[in-house]
Amino acid sequence: MSSPHLLIVSAVCVYDEDGRLLTVRKRGTEKFMHPGGKPEPGESAAQAASRELQEEVGIRIGADELQHLGTWDAAAANEENTVIRASVFTAPGTWQAVPAAEIEAVRWLDLDREWPADLAPLLTEHVLPTLLQARGSR
Incomplete structure (x- = not known):
């Protein structure tokens, strides 16, 4: 088996007025x-x-307004034999989102409820535990 390919990405935690986290699913x-x-x-x-x-x-939202949450390595959700190194930021305020470009669906995630099984490893292994620890819950 060959070593995994490393993919550098950036991602953003965005919340709505109910405190839910924005997740997106790319077409296909x-x-x-x-x-x-x-x-x-x-x-x-x-x-x-x-x-x-x-x-x-x-x-x-301007790059200077984003706050760095952390940088983690995780298995890529949609690419075999690939590890992503993700710099994850949080956006201040509350937002509404409309799918565009390659995004087929948006879904707001309630952090206090059971997480769906179709979340990317970066979210479940790193970001959500970090967000919940910061909030002192779960």
Whole structure:
């Protein structure tokens, strides 16, 4: 078996007015994840996160307004033999999202309820536990 391919990505935690976390599912895939994607040449992780957020769900927020939550490695949800290294940010405020570009569906996740089985490993293994620990719940 060959070593996994490493893919660098940025992602953003976005909340609605009810405190639910935005997840998205790309066209032709099964797993829900954060909005986000690969940085373009010369982009910082925060700039990539800001651009992808606008492209995928229509949310405009400056890279300088995003707060870094953490950087983790996890199995890629939709690509075999691939590990993602994700810089994850949180967006201040509350938002509404509309699927655009390659996004087929948006779903708001209530962090206090049982998580669906169709979430990406980055969410279940790293981000959600970090968010819940910060809130002091679960």
